[in-house]
Amino acid sequence: MTKPTEPANAIQPSLEEADAALRVFVGYNMKRAFHTVQGDVTASLTPLGLRMLTFSALSVIVSNAGLRQSHLADALAIERPNLVLLVDELERADLITRDRAKDDRRAYSLNPTEKGIALCRRAEQTVLDHDRRMTRDLTPAERSGLISALQSIENVLNREDRDD
Amino acid sequence: MTKPTEPANAIQPSLEEADAALRVFVGYNMKRAFHTVQGDVTASLTPLGLRMLTFSALSVIVSNAGLRQSHLADALAIERPNLVLLVDELERADLITRDRAKDDRRAYSLNPTEKGIALCRRAEQTVLDHDRRMTRDLTPAERSGLISALQSIENVLNREDRDD
DNA sequence: TATTGTTATACTCTATAACTATA
DNA sequence: TATAGTTATAGAGTATAACAATA
Incomplete structure (x- = not known):
């Protein structure tokens, strides 16, 4: 049963499902969805001269x-x-x-202009x-469930990393 | 009320909440969560000599x-x-x-080795x-809700992009 | 002509180390 | 010494254009 060491010219499963084995992982679905979203959001923001990160x-x-640059970071x-x-x-x-921050000449104070605010x-x-x-x-409940699930994952991993 | 054109040395809100305005967006939460997950998964896979993408x-x-390279892509x-x-x-x-694919000498057929399978x-x-x-x-329901919500977003955006 | 894999190239996002000027 | 911002650099991941070999 386990002899796929030799070249196979297997019947191709539906190409849309070739990654089915990966779809069980939350992380893979996050990657796929995020990649699509980022491209799409970036396209939406391009007319405004912004990207996801600059926005x-x-x-x-x-x-x-x-706020200071280090706080922004x-x-x-x-x-x-x-x-x-x-x-x-x-x-x-x-x-x-x-x-320049008044109280600390090393630091910058970042402030939006009127144009920036608009x-x-x-x-x-x-x-x-x-x-x-x-x-x-998605229903409103599903949408807010998504946000809190994403935040839960972020929090769990950050807590783990801190406790190393 | 709207006069923040001049430098402000505002009282800093809790730094952990400085991105509160962005947390209402699903996309931003996806970005933050995915960034954390990718770093963490990569660390888990490093001992095996893999990254998220190679895995x-x-x-x-x-x-x-x-399957062929183009199908993998x-x-x-x-x-x-x-x-x-x-x-x-x-x-x-x-x-x-x-x-080399037997039926098309331009194409490659990709096959795992025993070592690759293991x-x-x-x-x-x-x-x-x-x-x-x-x-x-997360509860099992929340976990599977997360996966289907991510897939829903991916599908909606891909459908939109196709219909352009 | 169209397609498969390739090369060359570039852009975005991220990270680390070492510097400078202040503190 | 330590901190804020900077420079230089590197490494992932992704994208487009153009090419060779084959269809």
């Missing part, structure tokens, strides 16, 4: 005016060096300003619309 | 012996060029063989264990 950064700055769970070009990009687009509102609407479309086959 | 490819080949939803080095890697590790079984167990751990705060 996220802008949104956090708008909601937390005055913590909020987005990315490393500080990766923020430099990202913040440069937002600054160059006049969406935020980088102001664009953020539009982008939030765009992403919200997209979110609604992509979850349109 | 996925190996698993599809084991479950569909004889379709199954994993990645572009053909990106498979070349991936398949090279699996071949070099003696996990699969690349055999490693795949071990890796599947590893990923399954990881999946169970990370969903341990």
Whole structure:
């Protein structure tokens, strides 16, 4: 029964189901769904000159005016060096300003411009619309269950990592 | 009320909640959860010499012996060029063989070796264990609800993209 | 002409190490 | 010494365009 060491020219199962064995894993389904979502959200945001990551950064700055780059990095769970070009990009687009913190001349205080706030509102609407479309086959309960399940997984793994 | 154009040295909200505005979006929660999961699964697979992507490819080949590279690309939803080095890697590790298809000398038939099959079984167990751990705060119903919600989103977006 | 696999190339996101200027 | 931001660099994962061999 177990002799597939030799080349086989097997009957191809339906190509749409060739990954059936992987579909039992939550992680694989997350990867597939996220990949699709990211591409789609990025396409929605392109007309606004944003990507998923720049939108996220802008949104956090708008909601937390005055925060420092290192705080932004913590909020987005990315490393500080990766923020430099990202913040440069937002600054160059006049969406935020980088102001020296009064109490600590090493640090920057990140603040949205009027233009940044306006664009953020539009982008939030765009992403919200997209979110609604992509979850349109889900009931409200299923949608909120999805969010809390994702957060549960994130929390369980972060707790595990911290306890190492 | 809307005058945050000037630098603010705002009171920092709890840093853990600085992304609260983004948490309402399914896509953002997917991104955060997936990023954590991918890092964690990769760490689990490293002792076996695999990553999430190489595991996925190996698993599809084991479950569909004889399939072609282009079919593998379709199954994993990645572009053909990106498979070349991936398949090279699996071949070099003696996990699969690349055999010329008898009926089409342009194509390769991908087949797992005994070693590849054995490693795949071990890796599947590893990923399954990881999946169970990370969903341990979910009920079975919540876990299967999560999987079907992710698939629903993937399907909705793919349907939309096809109808463009 | 169309398709299979390939090469070359590039872009996005992420990570680590080491530097600078402050503290 | 330690911290904030930076530079340099590297490694995954993905994408497109163009090519050779074959259909």
